[in-house]
């Protein structure tokens with residue numbers, strides 16, 4: 217489904233014309249579609265129907281409580297990477313027994329919090345982390361459920377910043393070291409070995425590397441089984457790509473088919489940790505043109521959203537389609553779409569041909585994932601409001617920050 221479409225020349229989110237959102241809640245504003253969020257999750261579930269599988273939404277992609285609560289109500293589990301994300305999941309009514317905890321740098325406090333909450337599994341990324349977890353669990357008189365995140369050394373063919381499954385990455389346990397570390401885990405008194413996991417990268421358009429990784433993992437599962445180390449789940453991480461520009465992005469069915477083929481007939485429970493694919497296309501960043509600047513070598517549309525609101529273009533040179541909210545006739549002008557932040561890297565798009573005027577609204581598309589979640593207060597810019605559109609209703613799910621909030625915790629010297 218495409219939740220964002222033109223009606224009579226005006227871009228709508230579901231039934232709501234976007235100018236109505238801007239009038240009610242101002243700009244910049246993230247706008248999500250409830251139906252799109254729900255339908256992406258349902259699609260995953262349909263493809264996995266009939267299998268013992270759990271979809272653990274990767275909270276880092278978009279951690280707004282309303283989105284977490286929507287997925288929790290739909291039966292999702294969650295993939296977290298910090299104590300803060302655990303707190304969000306619990307605040308949103310998520311079930312801790314469906315939470316997996318990933319990340320290379322879990323602190324002792326985070327481990328205690330997760331053990332106290334009773335999470336499903338720690339995705340352990342190093343030998344040192346395993347030892348610490350054993351010790352902390354022991355101090356609480358508990359046993360920690362673990363999976364080892366194994367680095368299968370496959371090339372996911374994606375942006376180097378978001379490729380994680382190569383030997384050179386900081387993530388996971390090198391494939392050759394996994395077997396001895398499982399033996400060590402079995403011997404530790406406060407560790408319960410539950411599963412195995414991997415996550416080879418993000419924004420993968422071709423599922424073949426993920427299927428290759430799955431096959432490698434299963435080889436290891438069988439080798440472990442032969443030693444009496446029996447795993448109950450296999451977690452293949454996230455990574456499924458979406459369409460930003462002209463990518464031939466797979467549907468959940470297309471992406472998962474080769475993985476499920478590799479996993480056919482297996483008894484282990486399957487876990488997935490999709491982030492971007494559940495939320496990315498379900499949101500836009502709504503922004504208003506403050507000024508048009510002509511005359512130099514280039515023309516600029518200076519908008520009220522900036523790199524602090526949506527960092528992906530500046531950080532990854534990522535492409536997001538930028539659409540005028542009101543369509544107008546005319547050839548238009550090629551604009552650099554830039555924000556007010558004092559950095560040349562502050563752009564949302566290069567060389568976009570648009571027929572627009574000062575004061576017009578623009579929609580930066582496919583901004584539902586790693587948009588708000590990666591935003592900052594650089595230049596003391598209050599972060600954007602977030603709304604979820606549901607049919608003809610607009611729900612404010614995060615208030616726009618106010619400048620005073622940004623320095624409320626600061627103190628001047630005596």
Ligand code: LLP
Pocket residue numbers: 274277295318319378415417418419453454455456489490491492493528585586590
């Ligand atoms: N599981 C683990 C262990 C991860 O590290 C990630 C993402 C996911 C799941 C979810 O992956 P997804 O399904 O969203 O591809 N900020 C970057 C993306 C960073 C992804 C980091 N890890 C971006 O804006 O493209």
